[in-house]
Amino acid sequence: MTAGIRFALWGEDEDHEDEQLWALCEDAEGLFADPPEPVRRRYELRGFTAEAELPAALGFLVVQPLHEHGAPTREWYLEGARVLTARARGASGQDVTVEAVRSDDQPPRPAGAAAAVGFSLSDHQGRLLGHFRDLAEVQPVEEPPPHVARLLGCTVRGPLLEALEGRDDRPLGYRHLDALDSSGGLLARAGHPHVVDRQPSPRGPGLYDLTVHMEPQPPVAADVWRLWRGGRPVVPNLWARFGSEGRDHWLGPALVHRGPDRPAGATYHLDGRHVTDTEGFLCALGEAVNGPGGYFGRCLDGVADALCGGFGATRPFTLVWHHHEVARRSLGVQPLVWHPATFHDLLAFLEGERVEVVLA
Known part of the structure; x- marks a missing residue:
């Protein structure tokens, strides 16, 4: 439990333009937990041509797909990267295998990768390390199971209420959860929950307990929030x-x-x-x-x-x-x-x- 801290769940209106309050919740459980160990993945940079010497420990990497005229597009990030192997491809450079953590909230591959004519690789200081022809994940790793939390004693309204009561089956859009102080003002951003189940709450008629998937808050956040709960x-x-x-x-x-x-x-x-x-x-x-x-x-x-x-x-x-x-x-x-x-x-x-x- 969260020591009496209340929560507000916000979502988009039907036009996806403005935020609206979807639920006020009296408490939450399972919100705080140590984050899971980051998933380390292996990627092969095919046809890599170096612009600078690659150290074994690369750290933070920036990958950018290159389109027809070589212009970079949206960046894609790898963290804690290290080189595992480098295999020569003759005149076509090398195939370099790296192990790294894909940064949070990123797709499995860089946006625009399918239409790219190649990729650039840079370090965290923007130094160009090289170019490569294609990117492939080696032996894809299973995603860890989502973290489960519960929002308790929720007064639900708007599109969320329509969805919970089966009157609207359209997927719900963007949403975020706020922790509230004792006066009802914003205490802290608490995450982006995905509602996966609900049941009537024993806390009162018309209230729901919502089961959600979301990234947990670290336990230290609970200690910080207690100091801010009174304002x-x-x-x-x-x-x-x-x-x-x-x-x-x-x-x-x-x-x-x-x-x-x-x-x-x-x-x-x-x-x-x-x-x-x-x-x-x-x-x-x-x-x-x-x-x-x-x-x-x-x-x-x-x-x-x-x-x-x-x-x-x-x-x-x-x-x-x-x-x-x-x-x-x-x-x-x-x-x-x-x-x-x-x-x-x-x-x-x-x-x-x-x-x-x-x-x-």
């Missing part, structure tokens, strides 16, 4: 008790809490005592600008967007970074596949965005 926190640094994953989830509820833009030239004070990772920097920056529970970007690109206006501060401004030595000592040393931002990376980023940093 925006008034105590700073509540996020500091969490690791990187919990801090990232903290920024979800924080997103809706931003103030009106103050005039340029203001000074903000960042409490750096708990800035031991990039997520901690983002939490502390949000609170420096907008107070406890405040938000000023969920990644550095998000901070750059926030600096364009509408998130509480107008550049140029001054940021006094207290206890900066914590970040200097901690950032950029986590053992991650991606290169984590260092203290100097963050300083250079802020300087480039016309934020004067004073180290205190």
Whole structure:
């Protein structure tokens, strides 16, 4: 159960233009679980011609189908990739077999692959690694079973009610689930459930319990949501008790809490005592600008967007970074596949965005 947190299920209207409320649910069960191990798949890059030396550990890869004139199309991503074998094809390059995780919410093959005349392969920095003629999954792996959760005591309306009661058999479109705070406002985005079953709820006449398939929320999200259930926190640094994953989830509820833009030239004070990772920097920056529970970007690109206006501060401004030595000592040393931002990376980023940093 979710400690009394209520939920709202939203979907599209009949014209697929506007969102409408499909259900209000009193509780949920099975929503939180450790995510399943990612499925590692094997792909053969046929007729590969290298533009740069391929290391054994490739990390994050970007695949783009190329159409008739060589123009790239929509990107398709592989994560944690490594080379298993490379077999020569004479003048036609090599057949390179890689093992990788296909990024979430992607089709089995790149969009437009059937009409492509070839593919490009790049790394996470956009460096071109090579081109290949065709892509094939070797020994396809079964998809893991969907995660099952239940939405309890739901007051159902609109197209969802029509479907549940058999009056409309059209497939339901886009939908998403919101966790609500005690006042009924948005607490956090909870996922994209697919309703697979329903039964009358023992919680009251006319209510339904809905069985859904959806990606689970990590258990740490439940701990974060409890701190936000009563509304925006008034105590700073509540996020500091969490690791990187919990801090990232903290920024979800924080997103809706931003103030009106103050005039340029203001000074903000960042409490750096708990800035031991990039997520901690983002939490502390949000609170420096907008107070406890405040938000000023969920990644550095998000901070750059926030600096364009509408998130509480107008550049140029001054940021006094207290206890900066914590970040200097901690950032950029986590053992991650991606290169984590260092203290100097963050300083250079802020300087480039016309934020004067004073180290205190």
